[in-house]
Amino acid sequence: MIMSNxxxxxxxxxxxxxIPPEHQHLFYALFLTMYLTTVLGxxxxxxxxxxxxxxxTPMYFFLSxxxxxxxxxxxxTMPKLLQNMQSQDPSITYEGCLTQMYFFIIFGAxxxxxxxxxxxxxxxxxxxxxxxxxxxxxxxxxxxxVLCWVLTTLYSTxxxxxxxxxxxxxxxVIPHFFCDISALLKLACSDIYINELMIFIxxxxxxxxxxxxxxxxxxxxxxxxxxxxxxRVIHKIFSTCGSHLSVVSLFYGTIIGLYLSPSANNSTVxxxxxxxxxxxVTPMLNPFIYSLRNRDMKEALIRVxxxxxxxx
Numbered sequence: 338m339i340m341s342n343x344x345x346x347x348x349x350x351x352x353x354x355x356i357p358p359e360h361q362h363l364f365y366a367l368f369l370t371m372y373l374t375t376v377l378g379x380x381x382x383x384x385x386x387x388x389x390x391x392x393x394t395p396m397y398f399f400l401s402x403x404x405x406x407x408x409x410x411x412x413x414t415m416p417k418l419l420q421n422m423q424s425q426d427p428s429i430t431y432e433g434c435l436t437q438m439y440f441f442i443i444f445g446a447x448x449x450x451x452x453x454x455x456x457x458x459x460x461x462x463x464x465x466x467x468x469x470x471x472x473x474x475x476x477x478x479x480x481x482x483v484l485c486w487v488l489t490t491l492y493s494t495x496x497x498x499x500x501x502x503x504x505x506x507x508x509x510v511i512p513h514f515f516c517d518i519s520a521l522l523k524l525a526c527s528d529i530y531i532n533e534l535m536i537f538i539x540x541x542x543x544x545x546x547x548x549x550x551x552x553x554x555x556x557x558x559x560x561x562x563x564x565x566x567x568x569r570v571i572h573k574i575f576s577t578c579g580s581h582l583s584v585v586s587l588f589y590g591t592i593i594g595l596y597l598s599p600s601a602n603n604s605t606v607x608x609x610x611x612x613x614x615x616x617x618v619t620p621m622l623n624p625f626i627y628s629l630r631n632r633d634m635k636e637a638l639i640r641v642x643x644x645x646x647x648x649x
Contacts, residue, residue, distance in 0.1 A: 346505040348428045349524075353421050353514045354613070355606055365422045371621050372415040378624030379404040382634070389637040395458050395473040400627060402482060403451045403584075407620035410444035413437055414515040414616050421514070434516040435497055441515065442493040445615075446543050450485040452585050453547040456554040459578050464561045492543055499535060503527040513609060515616070548589055555582070583626045584619075591615045 356364050386392045386401040417437065421427040429437070461472050496518060503525040513520045518536070522529045558578065591614045628634045 346431055346509050348430050349434050349509045349511050349516065349521075351417070351421055351427045351429055351514060351516075352510060352512045353418065353427060354609060361422060365419065368415065368422070368617065369419055371617055372411060372419065375411045375415075375617070375621040375624075376408060378621065378628075379408040381638075382624050382627065383408075385634065385637045385641060388641050391640075392633060392637050395475075395478045396455070396462070397633075398478055399451060399455045399458060399482075402485075403448070403455070404624065406444050406447045406451060407623050409440070410448060411617055411620040413440045413444060418514045429516065434511075434521070435501060438500070438516045438518055438521065439493050439497045441616075442496055442518070443489045446489040446492050447485060448588060449544060449547045450489060452581070452588065453550050453554075454481050454485065455581050456551040456585070459581060460554040460558055463558050463578075488543075492539060495535060495539065496532075499532050503529065503532070513612070515612075517612065544592065551585055580627045580631055584623055587619050587622060587626075588615065591619065 354364070382404040383401050386397045414437070417429065458473060462469050465472060500518065500521060503522075504527045505524055506526040508524050511517075511520045511524070518532075522532055525532075555578070591611055628638075
């Protein structure tokens with residue numbers, strides 16, 4: 338279909354990962370295992386927090402939302418990748434591509450906001466323990482979650498609407514395994530100045546400000562810890578914050594490694610590999626980090642299993 342001397346794109350082709358054909362089945366099994374592990378691990382955390390009353394606290398309320406976000410974040414890209422690896426038709430419709438990008442941005446930004454909220458929760462718990470239940474009341478926790486959802490939805494809607502106004506020419510091949518906004522902008526025939534400006538300004542605010550707030554929270558936490566003399570209390574605080582710090586390092590370390598390195602060095606292979614890290618590997622590892630480093634989660638699992646055994 339021709340309109341104004343431009344071809345109207347109705348579908349895109351996802352090139353996927355640069356995997357040799359003879360290794361396709363091996364990588365398919367690997368990615369399928371990773372995805373199933375992500376789904377199972379995050380579902381276990383959500384179910385444990387729902388079933389065990391000992392975990393009905395602000396910290397675990399935010400953790401359950403983080404697990405839900407991780408599960409959805411991985412589900413936005415991995416099923417399509419697995420389908421394309423088994424299919425000879427790696428196409429995705431124009432509407433499907435925009436939808437995938439919309440939810441990818443929502444859950445990617447949600448991860449960033451939730452890590453900030455969890456850092457703030459740890460800051461209040463350690464620096465203001467006597468006022469913790471007042472500051473982090475159920476109403477405040479719910480308001481923080483609603484704020485996160487509103488901000489991420491507005492952020493994703495902005496980029497999706499800006500992208501929807503662009504025209505695309507004959508080239509519809511995306512050298513990626515999902516509809517990444519930067520890859521789509523490279524295919525556009527229209528002026529993408531506003532899109533790039535919004536990515537730089539709003540995207541910078543969504544990624545940099547949360548990271549700085551997390552740093553500030555942990556600087557204040559460390560300052561409070563240094564005033565303590567009890568080694569047991571210090572060890573307990575570090576064990577409580579260790580899981581969250583591990584997840585923060587994993588999430589932001591990948592993003593910083595990708596986006597703060599010179600653009601000339603960011604080959605397609607590198608961008609794809611790094612994207613695989615934060616879309617598939619990080620959501621899979623988060624449940625292990627929180628369950629293996631968290632005594633409360635282990636005890637909750639034992640209690641739930643014991644109750645199940647007794648009922649049987």
